Amino acid sequence: MGLLGELQxxxxxxxxxxxxxxxxxxxxxxxxxxxxxxxxVAxxxxxxxxxxxxxxxLAFAGLSLVSVVLGRWWLSHHGMATEEPTLNRRGEQYIGRAxxxxxxxxxxxxKIRVDDTTWKISGPDCPEGSRVTVIGVDGVVLLVKCE
Structure with missing residues (x-):
C-alpha cells in the first residue's frame, strides 16, 4: 500500500x-x-x-478547511496590531497636518504640495497662501478645512 497505508x-x-x-x-x-x-491529526x-x-x-482535509475558514474569520475581526497602522494608507498619514x-x-x-508629491484636495474655497488642515481622506483626495 506504500506510504499512505503506513501513516504514523x-x-x-x-x-x-x-x-x-x-x-x-x-x-x-x-x-x-x-x-x-x-x-x-498527529x-x-x-x-x-x-x-x-x-x-x-479525511480528518486532515476537514480540519484544514475548518482551521483556514476560522483563522481567516478571526483575523478579519481582530486584525493584527501594528506600530504603523497607516503605513500603506499614505493619505491618512497627513490627517491633522497643516x-x-x-x-x-x-x-x-x-491642489497642495506635500513633501515631493502634489495631492488633490477638496474643501471650502480659500485664496492662495491660506493655511489648510487635512481633516480626512476620500480615496486619493485629501479633505481640508481653511484655518
Whole structure:
C-alpha cells in the first residue's frame, strides 16, 4: 500500500512542521492553519492509535478547511496590531497636518504640495497662501478645512 497505508503520527507532525516553516516564506497566513490541522491529526492518530489512512487524510482535509475558514474569520475581526497602522494608507498619514496653499481652492477643488508629491484636495474655497488642515481622506483626495 506504500506510504499512505503506513501513516504514523510522526508523518503528520513532520508535515505540520514543514507547513509552519513554509508559512515563514509565504505571505498570507495560510500554511499555518494547515500546519495546525496536521498537528491535530498527529495528536488524534497517536491517541486513537489505529486510524486508517483514509480517516487520517479525511480528518486532515476537514480540519484544514475548518482551521483556514476560522483563522481567516478571526483575523478579519481582530486584525493584527501594528506600530504603523497607516503605513500603506499614505493619505491618512497627513490627517491633522497643516499646509500652505500654493494655488487657491476654487469650486471646492484644489491642489497642495506635500513633501515631493502634489495631492488633490477638496474643501471650502480659500485664496492662495491660506493655511489648510487635512481633516480626512476620500480615496486619493485629501479633505481640508481653511484655518
Amino acid at each position: 503520527p510522526w508523518h503528520w507532525a513532520v508535515l505540520g512542521i514543514v507547513l509552519l516553516i513554509l508559512e515563514v516564506f509565504a505571505p498570507g497566513v495560510f500554511f499555518m492553519w494547515m500546519g495546525i490541522a496536521a498537528g491535530i 495528536l488524534f492518530s497517536w491517541l486513537i492509535g489505529d486510524m486508517s489512512w483514509q480517516a487520517q487524510v 499646509f500652505n496653499l500654493d494655488e487657491p481652492i476654487v469650486n471646492s477643488v484644489g
